[in-house]
Amino acid sequence: xxxxxxxxxxxxxxxxxxxxxxxxxxxxxxxxxxxxxxxxxxxxxxxxxxxxxxxxxxxxxxxxxxxxxxxxxxxxxxxxxxxxxxxxxxxxxxxxxxxxxxxxxxxxxxxxxxxxxxxxxxxxxxxxxxxxxxxxxxxxxxxxxxxxxxxxxxxxxxxxxxxxxxxxxxxxxxxxxxxxxxxxxxxxxxxxxxxxxxxxxxxxxxxxxxxxxxxxxxxxxxxxxxxxxxxxxxxxxxxxxxxxxxxxxxxxxxxxxxxxxxxxxxxxxxxxxxxxxxxxxxxxxxxxxxxxxxxxxxxxxxxxxxxxxxxxxxxxxxxxxxxxxxxxxxxxxxxxxxxxxxxxxxxxxxxxxxxxxxxxxxxxxxxxxxxxxxxxxxxxxxxxxxxxxxxxxxxxxxxxxxxxxxxxxxxxxxxxxxxxxxxxxxxxxxxxxxxxxxxxxxxxxxxxxxxxxxxxxxxxxxxxxxxxxxxxxxxxxxxxxxxxxxxxxxxxxxxxxxxxxxxxxxxxxxxxxxxxxxxxxxxxxxxxxxxxxxxxxxxxxxxxxxxxxxxxxxxxxxxxxxxxxxxxxxxxxxxxxxxxxxxxxxxxxxxxxxxxxxxxxxxxxxxxxxxx
Numbered sequence: 001x002x003x004x005x006x007x008x009x010x011x012x013x014x015x016x017x018x019x020x021x022x023x024x025x026x027x028x029x030x031x032x033x034x035x036x037x038x039x040x041x042x043x044x045x046x047x048x049x050x051x052x053x054x055x056x057x058x059x060x061x062x063x064x065x066x067x068x069x070x071x072x073x074x075x076x077x078x079x080x081x082x083x084x085x086x087x088x089x090x091x092x093x094x095x096x097x098x099x100x101x102x103x104x105x106x107x108x109x110x111x112x113x114x115x116x117x118x119x120x121x122x123x124x125x126x127x128x129x130x131x132x133x134x135x136x137x138x139x140x141x142x143x144x145x146x147x148x149x150x151x152x153x154x155x156x157x158x159x160x161x162x163x164x165x166x167x168x169x170x171x172x173x174x175x176x177x178x179x180x181x182x183x184x185x186x187x188x189x190x191x192x193x194x195x196x197x198x199x200x201x202x203x204x205x206x207x208x209x210x211x212x213x214x215x216x217x218x219x220x221x222x223x224x225x226x227x228x229x230x231x232x233x234x235x236x237x238x239x240x241x242x243x244x245x246x247x248x249x250x251x252x253x254x255x256x257x258x259x260x261x262x263x264x265x266x267x268x269x270x271x272x273x274x275x276x277x278x279x280x281x282x283x284x285x286x287x288x289x290x291x292x293x294x295x296x297x298x299x300x301x302x303x304x305x306x307x308x309x310x311x312x313x314x315x316x317x318x319x320x321x322x323x324x325x326x327x328x329x330x331x332x333x334x335x336x337x338x339x340x341x342x343x344x345x346x347x348x349x350x351x352x353x354x355x356x357x358x359x360x361x362x363x364x365x366x367x368x369x370x371x372x373x374x375x376x377x378x379x380x381x382x383x384x385x386x387x388x389x390x391x392x393x394x395x396x397x398x399x400x401x402x403x404x405x406x407x408x409x410x411x412x413x414x415x416x417x418x419x420x421x422x423x424x425x426x427x428x429x430x431x432x433x434x435x436x437x438x439x440x441x442x443x444x445x446x447x448x449x450x451x452x453x454x455x456x457x458x459x460x461x462x463x464x465x466x467x468x469x470x471x472x473x474x475x476x477x478x479x480x481x482x483x484x485x486x487x488x489x490x491x492x493x494x495x496x497x498x499x500x501x502x503x504x505x506x507x508x509x510x511x512x513x514x515x516x517x518x519x520x521x522x523x524x525x526x527x528x529x530x531x532x533x534x535x536x537x538x539x540x541x542x543x544x545x546x547x548x549x550x551x552x553x554x555x556x557x558x559x560x561x562x563x564x565x566x567x568x569x570x571x572x573x574x575x576x577x578x579x580x581x582x583x584x585x586x587x588x589x590x591x592x593x594x595x596x597x598x599x600x601x602x603x604x605x606x607x608x609x610x611x612x
Contacts, residue, residue, distance in 0.1 A: 061314045068321050069098055071596035075328075078590045082455050083331060091324045097209065098317045104157045108150075109307040110185045112206055114231075115216035116224055117191040120247040124216055124290035125149070125188040128181075128300060130173035134188045144199065146206050147188045151181045158185055162206055180304035193226050207231070211312035212241040214303075218248045219256075222264050228271055236272035237326075238319040241312050242283040244268060245299065250289040261287050325598045332594040334449045342584045344577060348443040352577065353569040355436035357561075359429045360471045360568045366561025373553035374546065384502055430468045437464040437576055444580050452587045459583045463575040470571050478567045497541045505534030 058066070076091050115121040122134040122143055129149045148159050149170045159169055164187070172178055189206055190199035207213060213235075217227065235242070246264055249257040265275060265285055274282035284302060288295025306312065357363070441460035445453035508530030514520035515527065 059311065059314070061311060061318070065314050065318050065321075068318070068597050069095065071593045072321060072324070075332075075590055075593040075597060078586060078593065079331075082586075083451055087328075087331065090327060094317070094320045094324045097320070100161060101209075101211075101313055101317060104161065105154050106310060106313065108152070108155045108158055108183050108185050109212065109310065109312045110155075110158055110162070110187065110210045111212045111214060111303065111307075111312075112146075112187045112189055112210040113214045113216060114189045114192055114203060114207065115247075116193045116218075116221050116227060119216045119218045119221065120290050121214075121216040122188055124214075124245065124247060124288075124296070124299075125186060127290045127293065127296050128172075128186060128303070129170070130175050130178070131170075133170045143188055143190045144196075145190065146202055149186045149188075151178060151184045151186075155185045162187065162209055177300070181300065181307060183310070184303065184307045192231065193224070207235075211316045212243070212306065213238075214243040214245055214299075216245050216247050217264065219246070219252055219260050222246060222260065223267055228267060232268065232273060233271040236274075237322050238316065239274040239276070239283040240281045240315050241319065242273065243299070243302070244283055244285045246285075246287040247290055249287045250292045250294065257287050261285065321597060325594070328594065329598070331449050331451055332591055334447055342444065342448055342587060344440065344444050344581060344584070348440050349577065352436050352440040352572060353565070355432055355439070356471065356568040356572045357565040359432035359436065359468075360475050360564060361429075362561045362564040362568065365475070365564050366557040368557075369560035370553045370557025373556040374550070429471070433464065433468045433471065436572075437461065437467070440576065441580065444584060448587065452583075456580055456583050456587075459579045460576050463579045467572065467575050470575070471568055474564065474567045474571060478564050494541060494545045498538060498545075501534045501538040501541060503534070504530050504537065508532075508534060 072091060073095055076088050076095065079088060113121045113125050125134045125147075126132050133149055134143055134147050145168060146162065146164050147168045147170065148155075148162070148164045149172055150159070151172055172181070187206060187210060189203050190196075192200065192203045194200055194203075215227070215232070217224075221227070232244075244264065246257070246261050249260075252260060268275060268283065268285065274280065276282035276284050286295060286298060286302075288299055290296060437460050441457045444460070445456040448456065508527040511520065511527035511530065512524070515522050515524070
């Protein structure tokens with residue numbers, strides 16, 4: 001057992017581990033039992049065996065953060081098929097790290113001490129712990145791996161997350177003022193500007209996981225570009241969990257320390273980091289000397305207050321969410337459209353439907369149907385002599401009346417297949433459809449961020465791939481009325497009147513022929529009057545029927561045009577407008593989630609300010 005104690009003293013040399021091992025030896029003389037006690041002491045686990053204390057009641061900041069994280073998770077899920085994985089990688093990392101941290105102890109605050117070579121961060125680490133834990137000296141770099149010091153038990157899970165092995169986990173010296181740092185887990189990091197790449201990797205990895213950071217600078221390198229450009233400027237949004245300590249003020253004569261401290265504040269302000277002055281939330285800036293102890297007590301008191309609040313983890317995660325939301329903003333909010341609610345306007349819908357109706361020939365189909373109705377009425381109510389003449393003309397010159405024959409087919413006659421439209425007409429109709437789709441897509445995508453505008457355009461193009469063919473099919477089915485046009489109630493009377501006029505002509509003619517042949521008594525006036533009445537009355541009846549047919553024919557043509565227009569509009573809605581509207585609805589959903597992520601962040605900052 002003495003050999004084990006000696007190895008412990010050589011390895012840690014802080015006196016505390018040796019005392020714990022001695023106590024374990026008194027309780028159990030078995031070497032294995034002593035080894036178990038030593039492991040528990042090194043890992044930071046106390047009598048609770050490393051179990052995390054029960055979670056504290058959730059604060060308003062915690063509830064607001066949970067809402068933001070839920071919204072960010074839904075935001076990533078809704079955007080995964082629209083944005084590439086690299087774009088959403090940071091948001092995914094924030095969610096993963098937030099879940100990992102919230103699943104660990106909320107009674108502990110993990111604070112890292114970071115700085116450049118020779119800034120004295122290890123000296124400050126030892127001063128806060130009250131014992132020589134981290135090696136100091138002139139050799140550079142001195143600290144090769146993160147070293148942790150935990151003031152209370154139950155931090156083993158947190159240190160496992162930081163990948164700090166048990167041999168680098170320490171306890172502070174038990175002093176009278178150690179109680180004010182209860183719950184603190186202090187981590188000393190390697191030099192951020194170390195010449196060894198592995199050291200810098202340790203720094204970057206741990207800084208992404210800790211709850212707060214103490215940046216230690218010295219009078220010579222406080223304006224170092226690596227510190228400001230690589231760390232402080234990108235982490236400007238984490239000001240509330242940031243301490244900036246000007247160390248080694250014992251080397252500055254007179255008022256030089258105040259001058260350097262003011263210049264440091266100026267540089268931090270240029271970095272965009274808010275300073276916690278005049279009651280405002282922000283970074284804490286102070287000067288001290290870790291070597292002489294000047295100002296260390298003030299820093300210990302500030303860290304103690306900061307730790308007892310138990311809000312550092314929430315603020316850290318919230319700041320990470322803020323940074324992720326700021327980087328995602330161009331993908332969800334276009335410039336000048338912060339409260340933009342995209343939709344397809346009624347004007348755009350109407351123009352789209354009008355262009356489809358024009359492409360499918362709805363107006364021409366309506367005119368053809370109107371002519372067909374009037375022609376059918378003319379056949380039923382016209383004089384038989386005029387119909388015979390038209391039949392003769394059709395037999396005589398069918399090539400000149402091919403257009404009328406096609407219109408007669410629209411009226412219901414069973415002719416052969418309709419002639420194919422000219423190629424230039426077909427190309428023009430397809431161009432009109434494409435132009436209609438582009439116009440409505442551009443209208444819907446106006447004001448959207450580029451990824452979502454592109455998604456809207458691609459959705460419209462996909463839906464319009466077979467739209468011209470579908471419109472051609474509609475024109476061939478819906479555009480051609482089935483059967484003959486309906487007949488109004490007055491048609492039988494008109495047909496009877498025309499038949500009566502024809503009978504008058506025939507009767508008058510026969511009467512006149514009988515008189516000429518001497519069969520009937522002479523008297524020219526009655527048969528002539530009958531023939532004249534029939535000859536004049538027939539065209540009059542036909543004219544009256546044509547005038548009476550204008551209204552029904554116009555309504556019949558309008559109905560045919562409306563049916564074809566509605567069919568084309570329905571096809572366009574199903575293939576283009578509805579998919580585009582669904583894409584806009586998805587964007588509105590992600591915008592709502594993004595607004596929750598972004599606006600709840602401002603609310604959380606207000607809660608934090610009020611609490612402070």
